[in-house]
Amino acid sequence: MISTAWPRKPASSWRLSERQGIDVKMTTAKQTKRQAKQLFRLCLVNGRVDEGRIRQVVQSVLQSKRRGYLALLGYFQRLLELDYAQHTAEIESAVPLPTDLRAQVQAGLDGVYGPGIKALFVHNPALIGGMRIQVGSDVYDGSVRSGLCALERSFGIASTNGRNALT
Numbered sequence: 018m019i020s021t022a023w024p025r026k027p028a029s030s031w032r033l034s035e036r037q038g039i040d041v042k043m044t045t046a047k048q049t050k051r052q053a054k055q056l057f058r059l060c061l062v063n064g065r066v067d068e069g070r071i072r073q074v075v076q077s078v079l080q081s082k083r084r085g086y087l088a089l090l091g092y093f094q095r096l097l098e099l100d101y102a103q104h105t106a107e108i109e110s111a112v113p114l115p116t117d118l119r120a121q122v123q124a125g126l127d128g129v130y131g132p133g134i135k136a137l138f139v140h141n142p143a144l145i146g147g148m149r150i151q152v153g154s155d156v157y158d159g160s161v162r163s164g165l166c167a168l169e170r171s172f173g174i175a176s177t178n179g180r181n182a183l184t
Contacts (some may be wrong), residue, residue, distance in 0.1 A: 044085050047090060049088050053089055056078070057096040105134070108136060108137065109151075110144065110148045111144040111160070119138060130152060145161035147163075174176050
């Protein structure tokens with residue numbers, strides 16, 4: 018049997034003119050995530066994100082318009098959002114908190130998470146009573162609503178179409 022296939026040269030021996038149609042440098046999602054982490058580290062000053070550096074990094078990436086720059090900026094934005102959530106506490110309470118209690122909560126958060134955590138106080142009457150604190154993915158829920166939900170689950174009561182039914 019005679020083969021009609023032509024012998025092929027290995028790609029490494031191709032001349033540059035023969036390789037022009039082939040994109041030699043491709044970035045994968047893993048490489049893009051790694052580059053986004055490097056950009057994020059460039060924006061840190063004393064362990065905190067510097068807004069001026071963020072603007073510089075974003076502008077330089079936008080001006081370069083390199084392949085995959087939108088994905089890179091997407092991963093970079095996600096890292097910035099995670100950092101913001103780590104340094105922001107959302108405190109929900111059923112009634113507006115007095116200033117002395119706000120100061121105590123802020124001092125407690127500073128003791129646990131370190132100084133510089135930003136506290137956002139929110140009035141949420143659906144909690145019925147108590148307080149709910151969220152810092153990043155950490156949630157401390159001491160509200161009456163969460164206690165009632167836990168009690169409801171322990172009795173095996175499930176809500177169906179607005180009515181309670183035993184399961």
